[in-house]
Amino acid sequence: MRYVIANLKMNFITSKECDEYLIALETAWKKRSQNDDVNLLVCPSTLYLERFSAKLPEGTVLGSQNAFWEDKGSFTGETSPQSLKNIGAGAVLLGHSERRVHLFETDDMVSRKVEAVVLAGLKAVICVGETADERSMNDAASTIVDQVLSALSRVSPDHLEKIIIAYEPRWAIGASVTPTTEEIMQVRIVIRKILAKKYGAESAGKIAILYGGSVKAENMDEVCSDADMDGVLVGRESLDPVELMKIYDMLT
Ligand code: PGA
Numbered sequence: 001m002r003y004v005i006a007n008l009k010m011n012f013i014t015s016k017e018c019d020e021y022l023i024a025l026e027t028a029w030k031k032r033s034q035n036d037d038v039n040l041l042v043c044p045s046t047l048y049l050e051r052f053s054a055k056l057p058e059g060t061v062l063g064s065q066n067a068f069w070e071d072k073g074s075f076t077g078e079t080s081p082q083s084l085k086n087i088g089a090g091a092v093l094l095g096h097s098e099r100r101v102h103l104f105e106t107d108d109m110v111s112r113k114v115e116a117v118v119l120a121g122l123k124a125v126i127c128v129g130e131t132a133d134e135r136s137m138n139d140a141a142s143t144i145v146d147q148v149l150s151a152l153s154r155v156s157p158d159h160l161e162k163i164i165i166a167y168e169p170r171w172a173i174g175a176s177v178t179p180t181t182e183e184i185m186q187v188r189i190v191i192r193k194i195l196a197k198k199y200g201a202e203s204a205g206k207i208a209i210l211y212g213g214s215v216k217a218e219n220m221d222e223v224c225s226d227a228d229m230d231g232v233l234v235g236r237e238s239l240d241p242v243e244l245m246k247i248y249d250m251l252t
Contacts, residue, residue, distance in 0.1 A: 003164060003210055003231035004248045005041040005063065005125060006238030007093060018048045021241065022055045028241040029057040035252035038231070041091050041125075042238075046079055053088040063091040063125070066099060069112035071120065081113075081120035091123035093233075095151060097170045107150035115154035118162045125164045125233070126151045127212070132171035140169070141190050148191055149198070157199050164208045165191060166233040172213030174235065184211055184227035217246035225250070 012018050025042070043063035044052045053062050068078035084092060094117065095110035110126065117124040128147035130140035148165060155163060167187050172178050179187075188209055195204035211223045212233030224232050231251060237243045 001208060001230070002038045002251050003041060003208055004038065004244070004251060005091075005093070005166070005210065005212075005231070005233045006043060006244055007065065007096070007212075007233060007235050008042070008044045008238060009065070009098070009235060010045050011239055012044065012048060015048070015051060018044065018051050019055070021239075022052065022057075025060075025241040025244070026057045028245040029060065032245050033249045033252040038248065038251045040244075040248055043091075043093055049084070049089065050087050061090040062088055063093060063123075064089050065093050065096065067092045067094070067113055067117050067120075067122075069109070069116040071116065081117045081122060085120045085122055089122060091125055091164070092117045093125045093127060093166075095147070096127045097129060097168060097173055101170075107147060110147075110151050111153050114151050114163075118155060118159045121162075123162050123164055125166055125210075127166045127168050127233070129168040129170050129173075129213070135169065135171065140187070144187060144190060145194055148194060152198065157203050160199060160203050160206045163206075164210060164230075166210040166212045167191065167229075168212035168233060170213075175214050178214050178219055178223050181222050181226045184223060184229065188227060188229060215247065217243060217250060220247055220250040 040060045041063040043065050064084050067081045068075055071080045071082040094113045099105045114124045128144050130143040134140055134143045191209055195207055208230035210231045210233050211229045215232045215234045216237045
């Protein structure tokens with residue numbers, strides 16, 4: 001399975017903006033090159049999840065941008081994975097670098113969330129990636145290995161088909177630069193190797209590995225197809241459904 005994931009972040013702040021987006025997405029989605037092997041996941045902010053759940057085009061999947069590690073109880077302001085499942089979500093982004101930076105999410109918190117999300121029957125999209133400093137000190141691989149291993153530390157081999165890993169170098173998010181195809185391939189190999197070591201090559205093969213960070217239709221070959229990635233996580237370009245579907249079509 002391959003994936004295009006639209007991370008709408010906190011960009012829509014009225015119901016009207018959401019509805020306009022959903023109408024434009026429906027139109028663009030109808031014009032796509034049909035391919036059941038490529039999934040489109042759309043992740044609006046928490047407040048608008050139900051709205052999107054009711055109005056997303058058929059065949060697309062609703063995703064949340066976050067979830068908590070408990071399903072119910074006294075956890076002010078948090079979102080239960082089970083409640084996401086109940087409103088029709090199919091996936092949750094976890095450990096996005098913006099949450100790691102602004103909300104101080106740690107690897108341990110991410111791993112607890114991954115476990116809860118997977119147990120609720122949702123796909124966990126685990127975001128990992130190095131900072132610019134780590135890259136310049138040649139520490140990218142070890143950072144990524146630590147993040148992946150920690151995030152999966154509570155996941156049993158039975159749940160691997162629920163795991164997606166998104167490699168998002170922090171310095172490429174919201175920027176205008178991307179790693180080279182070669183660099184992305186290297187990271188893919190590193191991740192595949194540690195997954196194979198942990199779960200065996202066959203089971204590890206069930207885990208999709210995506211690229212994210214300044215993805216647009218124009219660089220899809222470089223950051224995805226040529227690097228043999230299983231799809232992309234898209235921020236800014238996902239705000240325009242026409243551009244989003246151009247990206248989608250490049251995977252089909
Ligand atoms: P960007 O964001 O495509 O705007 O760089 C990607 C992300 O944060 O997932």
